[in-house]
Amino acid sequence: MFLKQLSLINFKNHSEFEAKFSEKINCFVGNNGIGKTNLLDAIHYLSFCKSFFTAIDSQNIKHNEGFFVIQGFFDKVGEQSEVYCGIKRNQKKIFKKNKKEYDRLSEHIGQFPLVMISPSDSDLINDSSEARRKFLDGIISQYDKVYLDKLISYNQVLKQRNALLKHFYETRSFDSETLEIWDEQLVMYGRSILEIRIEFLKQFIPLFNSYYKFISESKEEVAIHYENSLGEKDYKTGLLTTLARDRAVNYTTVGPHKDDLDFKLNNFSLKKYASQGQQKSFLLALKLAQFEFIKNQKNTKPLLLLDDVYDKLDEARFTKLLEMVSSDKFGQVFITDTHADRMNELLNQKKIEHRIFMVDNNLINSLTEPSH
CATH class of the missing domain: 3.40.50.300 (P-loop containing nucleotide triphosphate hydrolases)
Incomplete structure (x- = not known):
């Protein structure tokens, strides 16, 4: 192409x-x-x-x-x-x-x-978790239409649930049955999104490690860990556990929209302990692995x-x-x-x-x- x-x-x-x-x-x-x-x-x-x-x-x-x-x-x-x-x-x-x-x-x-390598890639290290989720979702969405549709649906349900939480706060009311309708949909889409992300990383991380070794010509150990905002909890349990906090802040505080990627170098935080050269090599390896992964998936x-x-x-x-x-x-x-x-x-x-x-x-x- x-x-x-x-x-x-x-x-x-x-x-x-x-x-x-x-x-x-x-x-x-x-x-x-x-x-x-x-x-x-x-x-x-x-x-x-x-x-x-x-x-x-x-x-x-x-x-x-x-x-x-x-x-x-x-x-x-x-x-x-x-x-x-x-x-x-x-x-x-x-x-x-x-x-x-x-x-x-x-x-x-x-x-x-398409894969773009840009100076703004440093946002993946320095910015909030949103930048890293976008990177993750952007790769998967290029080869998995089902994932993209579920992600769009999840975000629409999330918007409705957050609007309902805000309404409860403003009117000093609460309706558990209406909230449960949105919770069920959020759990349905959220579980699937999490499963697809985890499966993707299993295949992606070996490619990333290979490119990092090639670029850096070093023996440093790099790693990418998926940080689940729910911890070990099931999503439905997590929503129930955080309901009081969600009502206080007027938005949903756990789920795939709050998950993150943790970048490591020799078991330490890449952002805090890696040199500029190491960070550049890490970012370049991420993008080249993205290229190869999409190439393999899309043929x-x-x-x-x-x-x-x-x-x-x-x-x-x-x-x-x-x-x-x-x-x-x-x-x-x-x-x-x-x-x-x-x-x-x-x-x-x-x-x-x-x-x-x-x-x-x-x-x-x-x-x-x-x-x-």
Whole structure:
């Protein structure tokens, strides 16, 4: 699978953009702050129906414009697909495949799998548990439609239960029968979500360990532990046990929406005790394991997006990464970098097919044609 062509109108800082890509390595080069990462984000939209960085779609419309359009043409084992995303201010997002609009955006997730490696990945270590749950759910949702549907249903039930708890608080009332209706649904979806997450980690962690050893070339022991907010309790028992606390704070305090991943290095907290280099290696191993896991599940190579990776790794590790992603094990790759000559030299040395696009003041020029 690869992205043959991308077209943009009024997306973030780009008035217009159109390019045809190499099936292997594509580089967007230029100074910082000129919109290289925004081009990666447009590709992310085509896969996930949303931005990697911004939750509110309208914030991605170019300043003083009324809409944006992203259009991509994919080749998937010889099958051609056109993917379209259009947004007008104060209107519903339109998302189409082959000119047919989706009833539910979740139907599109997983059709064109993608993995993005970005400086913001550090949020997985430094931010709240929500970032780590999103990482977990994002991987599973790309290959398991049942999981995605259950997750959406779980979140809808959770919203209703929290609204009911707030209503009890505001009206100084309580109705156990109504609450039990939502509890039963929450338990039904929650148990299934937990089981799928645990099964996923059993398969994912060995891949992650393998990549960490390869990247770090060290004998450090790394680990990922699933932290269940219920502890050893069954979900139904947990909801009953925490009911008084839930009523006091007006929201549901236990369940898959409160679970977390605990990252360890040599049995110590990665966040507190790992060096910057160790943390970078850990994050890179997470994302590469994500790539391989999805590839195995979908039997197709996801697109791989590398944002500003050169400046975050030393040259030896970056060269090693470049050699790895240019192998047959990986498919199409998009990279942002600040130095065109550096990228061109590295790719020519390794005789890797590539295209380089210079991004400058909203103009994008192709510096290379595909090499053979």
